[in-house]
Amino acid sequence: MEIRPDEPMAGHVTWRAGGRVAKACFPRGIDDLAAFMAGMRHDEPLLMVGLGSNLLIRDGGFDGTAIFTHGALSTLRLEADGTVYAEAGVATPKIARFAANHNFAGAEFLAGIPGTLGGALTMNAGCHGGEIWSYVERVRMLNRQGELVDRTPADFAIAYRHAGLKTSTDEIFVAAWLRFPTGDAATARAQIRTLLEKRIASQPLALPNAGSVFRNPAGDYAARLIEAAGLKGTEEGGARVSEKHANFIVNPGGKGTAAAIESLIGRIQVEVRDQFGVELVREVRILGARR
DSSP states (O other), X not given: OEEEEEEESTTTSTTOOOOEEXXXXXXXXXXXXXXXXXXXXXXXXXXXXXXXXXXXXXXXOEEEEEEEOTTTSOOEEEOTTSOEEEETTSBHHHHHHHHHHTTBOSOGGGGGOOSBHHHHHHTTOEETTEEGGGGEEEEEEEOTTSOEEEEOGGGEEEETTEEEESSOSSOEEEEEEEOOOBOOHHHHHHHHHHHHHHHHHHSOTTSOOOSOOBOOOTTSOHHHHHHHTTOTTOEETTEEEOSSOTTOEEOGGGOSOHHXXXXXXXXXXXXXXXXXXXXXXXXXXXXXXXX
16 A cells, blocks of 8 residues: 555646645555555545546645545456456446457447546446446445445435445445446447547547536536536636536646636536526535635
8 A cells, every 4th residue: 555645636636636635545456445444543534536537626635535546446357147347446438348348238338438437336427328327236345444345236326426325324336246238349349439439529638627517407418508608618717618518627737726617617507597597516526625
């Protein structure tokens, strides 16, 4: 386990902005992480970080421990029972390609989600009509005592962009077994290519961003509402509503602070509420203290 005190988070999140965490931990695997968790204070604030693609730490920092899973919880394999076993730090596009190469269908949408499995499970990530929990057979959790617990979807309250345990709050995802229907490798790979081409054409991937900032309201799209409110291109402190996709906030050159990004998010919410009476709900996680 590598531990770094006072770690800057701007280099670990895709917005390239934000403050520091009091302690950053880089485990060598699940057993290493379990031993660390067993020795933590039970009330220690804890933050799980994958690719940092859905996260912003405020400029005042996070007074707790951040655990980085990508590159550590990285096992991905096909089980004898036909399920795909993936640990929480595996990037979701990698799972999509793995499933396609093993003649499974249904996982293609994961190629369009820029994060890790742990984050995808936490927020029931989805796009293009697919959601991760539709394919979960069981998950492996780790609690604050360092104990591993296997659970099924029945243990969770699962909804749009949310999955939470019904009876516990101190467990984190470390792995999952996913079951996909049989398909054709060539067809699945072609669908992944098509999805990625559409993503490149419609999203501002060349600039620092955190993906979709807001959930889509029922029967509508956040991007449509933001654009209709006249907010495309609106800038605040270096952060800007993308001209390419209005539900993205970009941070060219990493010049915008976390405060500027959060302020722009709030401004969008106020404008859309005032003009259309719709409350946009944030999809990105914002943690820590304001400076």
